[in-house]
Each structure stands twice: as structure tokens, then as C-alpha cells.
Amino acid sequence: xxxxxxxxxxxxxxxxxxxxxxxxxxxxxxxxxxxxxxxxxxxxxxxxxxxxxxxxxxxxxxxxxxxxxxxxxxxxxxxxxxxxxxxxxxxxxxxxxxxxxxxxxxxxxxxxxxxxxxxxxxxxxxxxxxxxxxxxxxxxxxxxxxxxxxxxxxxxxxxxxxxxxxxxxxxxxxxxxxxxxxxxxxxxxxxxxxxxxxxxxxxxxxxxxxxxxxxxxxxxxxxxxxxxxxxxxxxxxxxxxxxxxxxxxxxxxxxxxxxxxxxxxxxxxxxxxxxxxxxxxxxxxxxxxxxxxxxxxxx
Numbered sequence: 001x002x003x004x005x006x007x008x009x010x011x012x013x014x015x016x017x018x019x020x021x022x023x024x025x026x027x028x029x030x031x032x033x034x035x036x037x038x039x040x041x042x043x044x045x046x047x048x049x050x051x052x053x054x055x056x057x058x059x060x061x062x063x064x065x066x067x068x069x070x071x072x073x074x075x076x077x078x079x080x081x082x083x084x085x086x087x088x089x090x091x092x093x094x095x096x097x098x099x100x101x102x103x104x105x106x107x108x109x110x111x112x113x114x115x116x117x118x119x120x121x122x123x124x125x126x127x128x129x130x131x132x133x134x135x136x137x138x139x140x141x142x143x144x145x146x147x148x149x150x151x152x153x154x155x156x157x158x159x160x161x162x163x164x165x166x167x168x169x170x171x172x173x174x175x176x177x178x179x180x181x182x183x184x185x186x187x188x189x190x191x192x193x194x195x196x197x198x199x200x201x202x203x204x205x206x207x208x209x210x211x212x213x214x215x216x217x218x219x220x221x222x223x224x225x226x227x228x229x230x231x232x233x234x235x236x237x238x239x240x241x242x243x244x245x246x247x248x249x250x251x252x253x254x255x256x257x258x259x260x261x262x263x264x265x266x267x268x269x270x271x272x273x274x275x276x277x278x279x280x281x282x283x284x285x286x287x288x289x290x291x292x293x294x295x296x297x298x299x
Contacts (some may be wrong), residue, residue, distance in 0.1 A: 007078070008032035008109035009040040009101065010143075013047060013155075016061035017070035019175045020113070020153040023146040025074040028111045031141070037109060038077040041102075043067070044084040047207075051089050061174075063205035066181065076222070080105060093119025094132045102136050110138050114145045116141055148173055152180055165212035167267040177219075177266040180208060180247065184222070184258045187248060194284045198233070198248035198290075199258055201265060210234055210247065211267060213274040215290050217297040219266045221247055222258050231294040232265055235274035250287075252294065269297055 010028045014021050025041055047058040052126035056233040063068060064081075071079045080087065082100070091099065096119050104231030110133065112126060126142055133140040146153055153173045161170040171177045173276060180203055199220070203210075213235035219227040232249040249265060271293050277283040 001062055006108045007040040007106050008035065008037040008111065009080075009105065009107040010111045010113070011042040011101075011118060012113055012143070014043050014071065015047075015058075015155040016158050016174060017067060017074075018061075018155065018158055018173050019148050020146045022074060022175060024111065024113050024143050027143060029075050029077075031109065031111060032077070032266075035109065039075075040078045040107065041071055041074065041076045042080045042082060042105065042107075043071065043248050044082050046084050048084055048089060051084055051086060058207050058257070059159060059209040060205065060207045061155060061162070061209055063208060065204070066179070066264050081111055083186060090120055093117075093124045093128060095119075097129070097138060098136050098286055102138055108138055110140045111143055112140060113143050136269045150264070159209060162209055162211045165216075165270045165273070167211055167216060167270055170211075171267075177268060178211065179264055179266050180210070181262065181264040182208075182247075184261050184263050186259060187246060190227065194280060194286070194287070196250050196287050197255065198250045199263065201247040201249060201263060203247070211270075213245070215266050215271045215274070217269045217271055217294045218249060219268065219299060220251055221264045221266075223225050223261045223263070227299075228252070228254060229294060229299065230265070230292070231271070231290050232267070233274070250291075252291065268293075268299065 006030055008028060010024055029039045045064060049056045050058060068079060101110065107135055112129065117125065149172055151157060153171060158170050158173050167178055182201045182203040184199045185202045187198060195243045211234060216232045218230045218232040220230045221227050228251050230249045230251045232247065234247050271290050
């Protein structure tokens with residue numbers, strides 16, 4: 001099916017929709033409107049490596065729903081989600097450009113991220129894309145990288161910062177705070193016994209990347225309500241000798257029943273790493289300090 005509409009497009013997995021992605025898409029929007037085309041952001045419904053390597057479990061900064069919500073805020077005229085499967089994985093870059101971009105989607109201008117490669121085994125590079133594009137009427141343009149506060153922004157950098165627990169630097173790269181969303185479920189209820197009741201969050205997506213174990217100053221939004229000050233512990237609760245990693249949030253000055261409700265947690269600052277305490281009293285004293293540090297944080 002040939003398209004009548006002419007699109008200027010960019011393509012990528014766009015995990016995190018970070019400042020590098022935002023810069024690429026804003027440049028795409030400007031370029032499209034300057035040459036009288038509509039802008040299109042093309043992404044995939046799953047990580048390509050999940051299809052190529054069956055046992056690969058990605059660690060996503062933004063699961064699909066959140067990624068699409070953020071892409072829709074970029075001002076692009078159209079967001080196109082391709083279903084990535086084995087037949088798509090087998091396409092060479094040339095065939096992908098011809099069959100999918102040119103014939104199926106009507107792309108006539110392609111803006112490529114400075115380090116982006118596509119096609120089977122990612123075997124070709126930018127010069128190859130330019131050459132193929134000339135043959136099929138697609139003008140291929142390369143974007144420049146973006147540095148934010150001395151950091152070359154990429155999804156892998158954001159993942160590394162989160163794995164180190166540096167949620168503040170990750171927020172600088174993302175242009176917003178890192179978030180996890182999911183459902184509040186019943187936990188072990190140990191916090192309730194020591195006057196620190198917690199909401200236990202089960203992430204919406206099994207592939208959700210979690211920051212490093214530790215305690216964070218956070219904000220939580222329950223079922224679309226107001227943002228509330230909170231502190232969140234990610235870890236296995238070594239004081240209580242648990243082994244399963246949990247996300248437990250103590251909402252400050254709040255005691256409503258929110259089991260089963262949808263919640264979003266925004267990570268503001270890491271307070272400390274996870275610790276094992278010799279007694280529950282020691283843990284309680286530390287939690288009081290964490291609470292004071294959370295209240296002192298300027299949200």
C-alpha cells in the first residue's frame with residue numbers, strides 16, 4: 001500500500017524518552033514543518049533483542065505505555081508503533097527502508113540518531129542508509145549528539161545512573177524525575193508494627209528497571225490524586241531476613257487504605273543504601289532520620 005502523505009520520520013526504541021530523544025524529535029518537528037511534511041516518530045512494541053534472543057529480559061526505563069505517553073508529549077504529528085517479530089528482525093536495513101518506511105509508512109525524509117543502527121544484525125551504517133535512501137526517494141539525515149551538563153545522554157547512561165542509585169543525575173538526563181507505576185498490594189506489614197506503614201508497589205511491567213537498593217525521598221500519586229511526600233525503600237529488608245526484592249513506600253502523614261489502587265512513584269533523591277540493623281529499634285531510629293531527611297528535601 002503506497003502512502004499519499006509524505007512524512008519526515010525518525011526511528012528508535014526510545015527507552016526513557018530522555019533529553020537526547022527529545023532533542024532529536026524537536027529537530028524532526030522543525031525540519032518536517034520547514035519542508036512541508038508531517039513528523040512521525042516510529043518505535044517498536046518490544047525490545048528487538050527480546051525477539052532475537054528468546055531468553056533476553058530487558059530492563060526498561062519506560063515500559064511501553066509510559067513511553068507512548070511521553071512520546072505523545074513531544075509534539076510529533078504521528079507516533080507509529082511497529083510490532084517487532086521474527087520476520088521484521090530478518091529484514092536487512094535496505095528491505096526495512098523499502099518495505100516498511102517507504103511503502104508502508106510513506107517516509108520520504110529520515111532523521112537518524114547519531115548512534116542509531118537498524119536492520120538485520122545492524123550490519124550497515126549511516127553511509128549505507130544514505131545510499132539506499134537515494135535509490136528509493138528517502139532523504140537520510142544524521143542528528144548530532146547532545147550533552148547535558150557534560151554527560152553524553154543515552155538510554156544506557158540513564159540505566160547505569162539508576163543502577164548506581166543516582167536518581168538526581170538520571171533526572172537531569174531524562175528532563176524529569178524517574179518514575180515507576182503499578183498497583184499497591186499487600187506486603188509483610190512489618191512497617192505497620194513500628195509506626196511506618198508502607199504501600200507495597202507491584203510494577204505494571206515485569207521488565208521495569210529499578211534503581212539500586214536503598215532508601216529514597218520520593219513523591220507518590222495514588223489514582224490520579226495529588227502528589228504526596230513519601231520515602232521509598234527498594235530492597236530485600238535484610239533486618240527482617242527477606243529475600244524477595246520489594247518497593248515499599250511510606251507516605252508521610254497519611255493512613256488511608258489504598259490497596260489495589262494504581263500509583264506512580266517519582267524518585268527525587270537517594271538518602272542512603274540498604275542496611276541491615278541489629279534490632280528493630282535501631283531500624284526505627286534510622287527510619288525517623290530518613291523521614292526528617294525526606295521532609296527537609298525541597299520537592
